[in-house]
Amino acid sequence: MTSTRFNNWSAQEGKMDLKRLFKPETMAVIGVSLNNESHPANVIYNKNHLRYQIPVYAVNSKGGLIRGEPVYPKIGDIPAKIDLAIIATKADIVPTVTAECIEAGVGGAVVISGGFSEAGFTDLQDRLVSTAREAGFPFIGPNCLGIFSPFLMDTFFIPGERMVIPRKGKVAMVSQSGGILVDHMAKCALEGVGVSLAVSIGNKALINEIDMLKYLSEDPGTEVITFYLEGFDENEGRAFVLAAATCGKPVIVLKSGRTPAGSNAVKSHTASIAGDYEVFSSVMAQHGVVEATDEYEIVTFAESLSCYKKTINGNIGIITGSGGHGALATDACLSHGLKVPRFSEAEQAELHNSVSPTIKNIASFSNPVDLTGSATDDDFVAAALTLSRNNNIECIIVLLLPYLPGITMDLGARLNFVYQQEGKPIVAYVPHVDKYSMLIDGFTLNNMPVAHTVEDAVHMAEAMRRYRPC
Amino acid sequence: MLREEVLSLLSEASSRGWLMEPQAKEVFRLAGLDVTRFLWTEKIQEAARFASEIGYPVVAKVVSPEVIHKSDVSGVVLGISNDKQLGEAFKAMSTIRGFQGVIVEETVRGTELILGMKLDKQFGPIIMLGTGGTAVEIYKDVAIRMAPLREQDIESMLTSLKARPLLEGYRGAEPISVEALKTMLLAFSSLVMEFENKVESIDLNPVICNASRCVITDARIMLAGR
Incomplete structure (x- = not known):
């Protein structure tokens, strides 16, 4: 293209080193109160001091002691090099505190404090940004919860015991809103989805989604990146999708604020039809x-794509122990634009030959493959193996009903063997009740996605189709 | 780089904020896109002479700086088949506010599409292709992509339209020239990238496609920065 204007957008902060910010070896919390234990700075100081390994120092201009540890009047007074400063002071002194961090050689900051552009104080935010940018000093926020890094640190001002913490895993979550992030983390915990890093970027005054995308695309601990987006600044959307398309990892987004385009006779038809959300989508x-179109989809998609970084056109094979479940799954596939191709005579004969004599004559093999309530683990494994070797099928959905007498708690781990051997994605549905948790763990612990509704299993397959550019 | 002629067409229209059909069509003709053969005139005799030259039936459309959507003010007459009908259409249009003459143009038959562009705040220039005509905002059968378009974008735009069967020759009709449409989309994409931030939105509606060509029969360019 001859034009450069639309091809040169990139995050201004792309050259900043974010390593000390996200993987600090020392921390300081600035603004710790000497008399209010529920002050956000105190919550952050306490949880990191008590529950994590990184040395954390408290800062307050008055000095003193907190929990028997010294409170330093200024960040420069701390007798150690600080990687990460968490700033939770009053907004009006944040630019000064930031300058002190820069002077003390701090590696980066999370600015928890609110009272910037979100409250109309744009000038104050601009001052903060220009101070940081001049020094190449990265910071998250302001007006944010900041960073949750499993087993490393947590800058959320939420008491530790109130948080629902997901297991450590491969999904990184970025959100403008802190509240939504905490909620999504709880849903990940519920679904067994592991998180590598969770960051609330708040007003994203300096570090925005594009910077996060670049950092996470190079983060070896992250395989899938999710974003909760409220909106992009001018032209940021373009830079974001171009970066996402080339980052090599699945990127999942959930967008709020889908205001209708609104028809206006004076506008062109194109401007009228191509409203903000239509363009975004x-x-x-x-x-x-x-x-993702809602908070459940974002977690489901993340679970699926963290197990299978694959794209499919949408040809699904369904294996079930109940005709009704197979029919529901077929309907859901079709309504999501996936195909459930009917198997040829030869393909059906192959499936017929693979299963045990008990069910040969009562099962149906046309897709869905209905093995009936008399099927055993061996039959499910045999059918999954046969479909794994069928080139017309790109993904297998297995609908498991653990109350069938022939099914054992070992089936998850056995189907995982099939996947390990054949490499074709298998998505399982198992009713999520405590009674069946061992079967579910057989999938989850072996890095296979398992859904708790039939519809969700179809969403997991759909994620792989959507990961394919169109 | 945009050609000098295109830049001057854009700057001449800057106070109005949009290019009327004759100037807009000239922009696309200069960029190598297929545009209907037309004459812009205020004289009925010239209109009639041109009509007989290109052959009836012809289309007549009002040109007015005060009319953005011509159909809304009965400013478009299709299927004019003789001098008398042309004269009547001309006379009726001359009463439309801001009348600055009439476009007389060849009739092109085929499938009506809309090809549009919008300068999106978050994503920059985007391109829209869809089922065209006056009912575009009712059916909203469109495909939207960020410019510049790549080959695969064009393929997927065509595939995703509900009206795809119409392009492929629905119920005995001849299929349209997909090649001509692809060529137009690529040329349009390059042009909108060159507009940078000068143009806010474009409607080419309809673009009429048939077995031999894809031709812009109406065009509107809305300028940015007003």
Whole structure:
């Protein structure tokens, strides 16, 4: 292209080193109160001091002691090099405190304090940004919860015992809103989805989604990146999708604020039809960014894509122990634009030959493959193996009903063997009740996605289709 | 780089904020896109002479700086088949506010599409292709992509339209020239990238596609920065 204007957008902060910010070896919390234990700075100081390994220092201009540890009047007074400063002071002194951090050689900051552009104080925010930018000093926020890094640190001002903490895993979550992030983490915990890093970027005054995308695409601990987005600044959307399309990892987005375009006779038809959300949704799909439409989808998609970093056209094979479940799954596939191709005579004969004599004559093999309530683990494994070797099928959905007498708690781990051997994605549905948790763990612990509704299992397959640019 | 002629067409229209059909069509003709053969005139005799030259039936459309959507003010007459009908259409249009003459143009038959562009705040220039005509905002059968378009974008835009069967020759009709449409989309994409931030939105509606060509029969360019 001859034009450069639309191809040169990039995050201004791309050259900043974010390593000390996200993987600090020392921390300081600035603004710790000497008399209010529920002050956000105190919550952050306490949880890191008590529950994590990184040395954490408290700062307050008055000095003193907290929990028997010294409170330093200024960050420069701490007798150690600080990687990460958490700033939770009053907004008006944040630029000064930031300058002190820069002077003390701190590696980066999380600015928890609110009272910036979100409250109309744009000038104050601009001052903070220009101080940081001049020094190449990265910071998250302001007006944010900051960073949760499993087993390393947590800058959320939420008492530790109130948080629902997901297991450590491969999904990184970025959100403008802190509240939504905490909620998504709870849903990940519920679904057994592991998290590598969770960051609330608040007003994203300096570090925005694009910077996060670049950092996470190079983070070896992250395989899938999710974003909760409220909106991009001018032209940021373009830079974001171009970065997402080339980052090599699945990117999942959930967008709020889908205001209708609104018809206006004076505008062109194009401007009228191509409203903000229509453009957003189309451009994400164009670049293989997976758009979730609600908070459940974002977690389901993340679970699926963290297990299978694959794209499919949408040809699904369904294996079930109940005709009704097979029919529901077929309907859901079709309504999500996936195909459930009917098997040829030869394909059906192959499936017929693979299963045990008990069910040969009562099962149906046309897709869905209904093995009936008399099927055993061996039959499910045999059918999954046969479909794994069928080139017309790209993904297998297995609908497991653990109350069938022939099914044992070992089936998850056995189907995982099939996947390990054949490499074709298998998505399972198992009713999520405590009674069946061992069967579910057989999938989850072996890095296979398991859904707790039939519809969700179909969503997991759909995620792989949406990961394909269109 | 945009050609000098295109830049001057854009700057001449800057106070109005949008290019009327004759100037807009000239922009696309200069960029190598297929545009209907037309004459812009205020004289009925010239209109009639041109009509007989290109052959009836012809289309007549009002040109007015005060009319953005011509159909809304009965400013478009299709299927004019003789001098008398042309004269009547001309006379009726001359009463439309801001009348600055009439476009007389060849009739092109085929499938009506809309090809549009919008300068999106978050994503920059985007391109829209869809089922065209006056009912575009009712059916909203469109595909939207960020510019510049790549080959695969064009393929997927065509695949995703509900009207795809119409392009492929629905119920005995001849299929349209997909090649001509692809060529137009690529040329349009390059042009909108060159507009940078000068143009806010474009409607080419309809673009009429048939077995031999894809031709812009109406065009509107809305300028940015007003």
